[in-house]
Amino acid sequence: xxxxxxxxxxxxxxxxxxxxxxxxxxxxxxxxxxxxxxxxxxxxxxxxxxxxxxxxxxxxxxxxxxxxxxxxxxxxxxxxxxxxxxxxxxxxxxxxxxxxxxxxxxxxxxxxxxxxxxxxxxxxxxxxxxxxxxxxxxxxxxxxxxxxxxxxxxxxxxxxxxxxxxxxxxxxxxxxxxxxxxxxxxxxxxxxxxxxxxxxxxxxxxxxxxxxxxxxxxxxxxxxxxxxxxxxxxxxxxxxxxxxxxxxxxxxxxxxxxxxxxxxxxxxxxxxxxxxxxxxxxxxxxxxxxxxxxxxxxxxxxxxxxxxxxxxxxxxxxxxxxxxxxxxxxxxxxxxxxxxxxxxxxxxxxxxxxxxxxxxxxxxxxxxxxxxxxxxxxxxxxxxxxxxxxxxxxxxxxxxxxxxxxxxxxxxxxxxxxxxxxxxxxxxxxxxxxxxxxxxxxxxxxxxxxxxxxxxxxxxxxxxxxxxxxxxxxxxxxxxxxxxxxxxxxxxxxxxxxxxxxxxxxxxxxxxxxxxxxxxxxxxxxxxxxx
Numbered sequence: 001x002x003x004x005x006x007x008x009x010x011x012x013x014x015x016x017x018x019x020x021x022x023x024x025x026x027x028x029x030x031x032x033x034x035x036x037x038x039x040x041x042x043x044x045x046x047x048x049x050x051x052x053x054x055x056x057x058x059x060x061x062x063x064x065x066x067x068x069x070x071x072x073x074x075x076x077x078x079x080x081x082x083x084x085x086x087x088x089x090x091x092x093x094x095x096x097x098x099x100x101x102x103x104x105x106x107x108x109x110x111x112x113x114x115x116x117x118x119x120x121x122x123x124x125x126x127x128x129x130x131x132x133x134x135x136x137x138x139x140x141x142x143x144x145x146x147x148x149x150x151x152x153x154x155x156x157x158x159x160x161x162x163x164x165x166x167x168x169x170x171x172x173x174x175x176x177x178x179x180x181x182x183x184x185x186x187x188x189x190x191x192x193x194x195x196x197x198x199x200x201x202x203x204x205x206x207x208x209x210x211x212x213x214x215x216x217x218x219x220x221x222x223x224x225x226x227x228x229x230x231x232x233x234x235x236x237x238x239x240x241x242x243x244x245x246x247x248x249x250x251x252x253x254x255x256x257x258x259x260x261x262x263x264x265x266x267x268x269x270x271x272x273x274x275x276x277x278x279x280x281x282x283x284x285x286x287x288x289x290x291x292x293x294x295x296x297x298x299x300x301x302x303x304x305x306x307x308x309x310x311x312x313x314x315x316x317x318x319x320x321x322x323x324x325x326x327x328x329x330x331x332x333x334x335x336x337x338x339x340x341x342x343x344x345x346x347x348x349x350x351x352x353x354x355x356x357x358x359x360x361x362x363x364x365x366x367x368x369x370x371x372x373x374x375x376x377x378x379x380x381x382x383x384x385x386x387x388x389x390x391x392x393x394x395x396x397x398x399x400x401x402x403x404x405x406x407x408x409x410x411x412x413x414x415x416x417x418x419x420x421x422x423x424x425x426x427x428x429x430x431x432x433x434x435x436x437x438x439x440x441x442x443x444x445x446x447x448x449x450x451x452x453x454x455x456x457x458x459x460x461x462x463x464x465x466x467x468x469x470x471x472x473x474x475x476x477x478x479x480x481x482x483x484x485x486x487x488x489x490x491x492x493x494x495x496x497x498x499x500x501x502x503x504x505x506x507x508x509x510x511x512x513x514x515x516x517x518x519x520x521x522x523x524x525x526x527x528x529x530x531x
Contacts, residue, residue: 015099020164034181036269045126049134094138129197155214163203170199170348249399272419288335307384326373335468336503346492360420368427398433471503
């Protein structure tokens with residue numbers, strides 16, 4: 001499968017997944033709101049399996065499994081014996097980790113949140129039902145990354161849609177049974193906890209089951225094999241040590257950030273806290289997933305192939321090309337979403353005031369979107385070369401910077417600005433991390449030839465500024481914070497969409513006016529796909 005087709009397939013699946021995911025979140029906001037102690041308690045509990053899963057996914061699957069699967073796929077049996085052993089080992093590890101984490105639910109809540117006794121108790125009840133998601137997240141990621149490494153990208157991108165539909169149905173059931181806007185701690189009983197948290201877990205189970213069907217349909221035997229000797233665990237263990245340490249640093253920093261943000265969780269729910277930050281992150285992840293993951297994932301597979309075949313010239317060319325393509329789209333995404341930040345936030349809040357409190361958090365995250373696209377490619381290039389130690393180095397720098405600055409923020413920033421300032425610290429530290437990563441990759445493999453790439457990104461930014469300004473003008477013409485775009489969730493969706501369309505049209509127009517070569521490449525690619 002070519003890069004264009006693979007990227008289009010991933011983008012289509014990711015777009016559908018993210019849109020249904022946004023609908024899922026809107027229904028959840030209707031049920032429990034995004035400001036208040038109950039949504040913050042659920043937010044922390046439901047984030048626990050994701051946080052632990054990220055250690056395994058980013059730390060082991062991406063950095064270790066994909067390059068290994070690419071190598072064994074050339075074997076006579078297509079690597080089926082290796083995959084059976086890998087699946088068995090992964091299931092065992094995920095099962096043990098999930099069991100231990102579930103038993104430690106009260107401790108994990110205390111670790112991640114600075115809650116009062118009543119809020120801690122509700123979060124712990126949620127956690128007992130949410131943490132089992134961890135096993136299914138792990139198996140879903142393991143199956144999906146193996147399919148990706150074998151250039152079967154569609155199942156991993158499309159399966160989460162099932163999760164969203166199951167969750168939407170469950171959250172609607174919660175609203176029917178228990179009503180809307182249950183954002184306070186009063187009135188929560190076991191049936192409410194099970195319905196809300198159990199629904200979230202059932203959705204993850206469903207998407208994993210769907211991926212199992214695709215796995216069998218692909219002709220890969222689904223069996224367990226405990227004969228792990230000879231599968232290269234020693235080599236993978238060395239790689240995994242560094243990648244695990246890299247991700248653990250990120251999680252340690254995340255704990256400090258979470259505890260800082262939960263300080264803003266109050267009974268009145270007037271300040272942005274955990275839930276609002278998570279929903280702002282969800283909006284940030286829409287362009288990240290649609291652009292960076294959809295385009296970057298097929299490139300990572302090809303970069304791994306170049307590395308295995310020692311085609312270093314082709315690898316460098318792909319690094320530069322992938323960054324330029326990512327930049328073409330991420331730059332306008334930042335401009336458009338920034339211009340639409342307030343109406344976009346209104347989709348996940350119950351009042352214009354709450355939207356105004358959430359918008360700065362979203363904008364602060366967006367600062368790092370373009371650098372994160374660059375980092376995605378650079379970091380995975382290290383992994384393609386079997387180097388997990390260097391990413392550990394620049395992640396230590398980033399983590400240390402976030403840690404120190406977050407502690408400063410916690411001590412000096414007013415409670416109403418805590419969430420936005422913590423998000424900005426995260427973004428600025430990510431920019432520093434990206435710069436260091438590029439320098440270290442150059443030292444490792446020599447000149448990257450990225451001069452034209454940096455100039456291209458500069459041009460994109462210069463053209464995105466007036467495009468974003470045009471989108472902001474649409475918001476102001478519509479009445480700004482007093483206008484129709486903030487009168488409800490549906491109006492927020494329509495308003496954000498209108499702003500984004502205007503911003504994109506102006507951006508494309510400027511690219512065409514100044515004859516940007518990247519626009520021609522993108523248009524030609526679309527024409528080839530339509531043909």
